[in-house]
Amino acid sequence: MASIWRYILAGLGLAALLVGIVAAVYLTLPQPAPGPDLSRSKKTANGLFVASFEPERGVVRQGELQSWLLTLKTAAGAPVEGAAITVSGGMPQHDHGLPTSPQATDYLGQGRYRIDGVKFTMSGWWQMRFAVSAAAGSDSVVFNIVL
Amino acid sequence: MRRLISVASLLALAALALLGGFGEPQFSDAEKKTIASLALNTLPSLKPDTTNQYADVPAAAALGSTLFFDGGMSRDGTVSCSTCHKIDRQFQDDLPQAVGVGHTNRRTMPLAGVARNPWFFWDGRRDSLWAQALTPLENPLEQAGNRAAFAHYIKKRFGERYERIFGPLPDLSSVPANASPLGSDAEKAAWNAMPTGQQDDVNRVFANIGKAIAAFERSIEPEQTRFDRFAIDLATGAKPEGNAAFSPEEILGLKLFIGKANCVTCHNGPRFTDNSFHNTGVPPFDGLPPDRGRVDAVTQVEADPFNCIGKFRDGDESACRELRFMVKDGPQIMRAYKTPSLRGAAYRPPYMHAGQFSTLDEVVAHYSKAPPSVEGVSEVHPLDLSERERAALVAFLKTLSD
Numbered sequence: 001m002a003s004i005w006r007y008i009l010a011g012l013g014l015a016a017l018l019v020g021i022v023a024a025v026y027l028t029l030p031q032p033a034p035g036p037d038l039s040r041s042k043k044t045a046n047g048l049f050v051a052s053f054e055p056e057r058g059v060v061r062q063g064e065l066q067s068w069l070l071t072l073k074t075a076a077g078a079p080v081e082g083a084a085i086t087v088s089g090g091m092p093q094h095d096h097g098l099p100t101s102p103q104a105t106d107y108l109g110q111g112r113y114r115i116d117g118v119k120f121t122m123s124g125w126w127q128m129r130f131a132v133s134a135a136a137g138s139d140s141v142v143f144n145i146v147l
Numbered sequence: 148m149r150r151l152i153s154v155a156s157l158l159a160l161a162a163l164a165l166l167g168g169f170g171e172p173q174f175s176d177a178e179k180k181t182i183a184s185l186a187l188n189t190l191p192s193l194k195p196d197t198t199n200q201y202a203d204v205p206a207a208a209a210l211g212s213t214l215f216f217d218g219g220m221s222r223d224g225t226v227s228c229s230t231c232h233k234i235d236r237q238f239q240d241d242l243p244q245a246v247g248v249g250h251t252n253r254r255t256m257p258l259a260g261v262a263r264n265p266w267f268f269w270d271g272r273r274d275s276l277w278a279q280a281l282t283p284l285e286n287p288l289e290q291a292g293n294r295a296a297f298a299h300y301i302k303k304r305f306g307e308r309y310e311r312i313f314g315p316l317p318d319l320s321s322v323p324a325n326a327s328p329l330g331s332d333a334e335k336a337a338w339n340a341m342p343t344g345q346q347d348d349v350n351r352v353f354a355n356i357g358k359a360i361a362a363f364e365r366s367i368e369p370e371q372t373r374f375d376r377f378a379i380d381l382a383t384g385a386k387p388e389g390n391a392a393f394s395p396e397e398i399l400g401l402k403l404f405i406g407k408a409n410c411v412t413c414h415n416g417p418r419f420t421d422n423s424f425h426n427t428g429v430p431p432f433d434g435l436p437p438d439r440g441r442v443d444a445v446t447q448v449e450a451d452p453f454n455c456i457g458k459f460r461d462g463d464e465s466a467c468r469e470l471r472f473m474v475k476d477g478p479q480i481m482r483a484y485k486t487p488s489l490r491g492a493a494y495r496p497p498y499m500h501a502g503q504f505s506t507l508d509e510v511v512a513h514y515s516k517a518p519p520s521v522e523g524v525s526e527v528h529p530l531d532l533s534e535r536e537r538a539a540l541v542a543f544l545k546t547l548s549d
Contacts, residue, residue, distance in 0.1 A: 099421075099424075100469075103472065121423045123181075
C-alpha cells in the first residue's frame with residue numbers, strides 16, 4: 001500500500017513542475033500596454049485650472065442618459081465661478097463622436113457644474129473634452145473613461 | 148499489478164476530465180461578461196412613460212389594440228397598422244419597402260420591445276411611441292388619413308370607449324370632415340380655416356389615439372431564444388442541454404460577434420442595439436429618392452408639435468432629455484440609421500432600412516467588405532472574414548431567432 005503514496009508524491013511533484021513552467025511562461029509574456037490615464041481629477045492643459053469629473057450618482061451606466069459633475073478650481077484652489085463650458089468627445093478608437101450633446105446645465109456652487117445628457121452607448125475607451133473660459137482665462141481638459 | 152491498474156485508471160480518468168474540459172466552450176471572463184450582458188434576463192422591466200399618462204391603463208391598451216388592427220383607420224378603409232406590422236410575422240411584412248395606400252421608401256420595422264426605444268423610425272424622427280403612431284395615420288403612402296376625419300371616426304365608432312378613458316370628446320359638429328395641416332391642399336385649407344381652439348381639440352383627440360395605440364404596443368416584448376438559454380447556462384455554470392447547447396460553429400460565430408468582428412460595439416445589451424445612429428455604408432436602394440437618414444430627422448423631430456416638449460405631453464419636461472441633448476449636426480449623422488435589434492432577424496429578411504440585403508449572408512458579406520458610404524463616412528471597417536467565419540456569424544445570428 002505504501003508505494004501508492006510514492007506515485008501520488010511523484011504526481012504532486014510533476015504537477016508542481018507544471019505550475020512552475022506555466023508561471024514562468026506567463027511572467028515572460030509581453031505585458032499589455034498601459035491604458036489611458038483614467039484619473040478623474042487633473043490640471044487643465046495649460047495649468048490654469050484643476051478639474052474633476054464624476055458621475056453625479058456615483059456609478060457609470062452604459063446606455064443611460066446621465067448627469068455628471070465637473071468641478072473647477074483655480075491652481076490656488078479657489079472655486080471657479082461663472083465659467084462658460086463647452087463639451088465634446090467621442091471614442092478615439094472608433095473615430096466617432098459622442099452619441100448625445102451634453103451641456104453644462106446648472107451651476108451648483110463651489111465651482112461645481114452639472115454636465116447633463118452624457119451617454120456612453122458602448123463599452124470601450126471614451127474621451128470627454130471640456131473647453132473652459134472663466135475670468136482667469138481659457139483652457140481645456142480631456143478625461144478618459146473606460147467602460 | 149492491481150496497484151498499477153488503479154493508478155493507470157486514475158491517470159486515464161484525469162486525462163479524460165482534462166479532454167472533456169477542453170471539449171467545453173472556452174470563454175474568457177471578459178467574454179463571459181459580455182455574453183451575460185446580451186441575455187434577455189438582463190432586460191430591465193419596462194419603465195413608465197410619463198409623457199403618456201394612459202401608457203399603462205388597460206382600457207387604453209385595449210382600445211389601442213382595436214385601432215391597431217382596424218382598417219377603418221385609413222383613407223380608403225383598408226389599411227391598418229397591422230397591414231404592415233403583421234402580428235404573426237414579428238409585426239413586420241417581409242417586404243423590402245412597405246406598401247400601404249402607396250409604396251413607401253423604407254423597410255417595415257418589427258415591434259418587439261419597441262416601447263424601450265428612445266427614438267422611433269430608422270432615422271429617429273419621432274421621440275415617443277405615441278407621437279410615432281400619429282405619423283403613418285396621415286402619411287399619404289401609409290394610412291393616408293387626416294386628423295379631422297380620425298376624430299369624427301373615433302366619435303362615431305368608439306365614442307363611448309374613448310370617453311371612458313380620456314373624458315368627454317370635444318364638440319366636433321363644426322369640424323370639417325377632412326382637415327389636417329399635413330394633408331392635401333384642400334385639407335390644409337380646411338385646417339387653416341378652423342379656429343385655433345378647434346384645431347387644439349382635434350389635435351388632442353389625435354394625440355389620444357396615439358397614446359392608446361402606444362399603450363397597446365407596450366405589451367409587445369421580445370421572447371427567449373436558444374441564445375438566452377445558452378447564455379444563462381454559461382453564466383450559472385450549468386451544462387447547456389438540448390437545443391441550448393451550441394455547435395462549434397455557433398460558438399465561433401458568438402466569439403466573432405463579441406470579438407474580432409466588433410458587432411457588439413453597436414448591437415449591444417439584451418436587445419442587441421445601442422439605440423443610437425450609425426453610418427454603416429449600406430448602399431442606397433436603386434430607384435428610391437435620396438435618403439440621408441438621421442441628418443434630416445433632426446429638424447423633423449424638433450418641428451413635430453407632438454414631440455416631448457410640445458403641449459400634448461403629459462408629465463413634466465424632465466422626460467425630454469433625449470430630445471434636449473440630441474446630436475443636431477456633424478458628419479456622423481449623415482446617412483446614419485438606428486441600430487436595429489437582431490432578435491428574430493434570421494426569420495425576417497430582407498434587411499436594412501430599405502431592404503437592401505435579402506439574406507444574412509449578404510449582410511455579413513457587407514460587414515466583411517465594409518464599402519465606403521455614398522455620403523458621409525461609414526463607421527465600419529473591413530473585417531476580411533473567411534468563408535468559414537462568415538458562415539459562423541450567420542449560424543450565431545440564427546440562435547437569436549429559435
